[in-house]
Amino acid sequence: MTKKSSPIVGRSRGQAVTEADIELMNAEAEVGYDVTVAKSRGGRPTIGSGPATVVPVRLDPELRAALDARASADHRTASEVIREALRQFLHTA
Known part of the structure; x- marks a missing residue:
């Protein structure tokens, strides 16, 4: 994803990201993505009959x-x- 001539401006998932990478991703986003081929991402699995809530608890x-x-x-x-x-x-x- 990175180009040697472009300085690193950040990291994403451990990979260096350059200005050139950002420009490329921006161009792809402006063209648009085919939602019929987009990957479905799973979320957290359900643990009961409905959406779960988080209950913060302090433990010694x-x-x-x-x-x-x-x-x-x-x-x-x-x-x-x-x-x-x-x-x-x-x-x-």
Whole structure:
């Protein structure tokens, strides 16, 4: 994507981006893209019956260490362990 004669102005996904790259991308965007061949990008998978909400929670260092240890032992994420614990505590499916 980069040209040696054009100075690097930034990076995108670890790749150097030059003024020439920006001009090329701008020209492509102005022409337009065929939406029938555009790749569909997946989002986060659903985890329940509807859209999920984020609930920030503060954990003391000991509780966080215990959570991380459990998640590691179960080969799961901390979020999965928290959701399972809440379902069991609240007696929901």
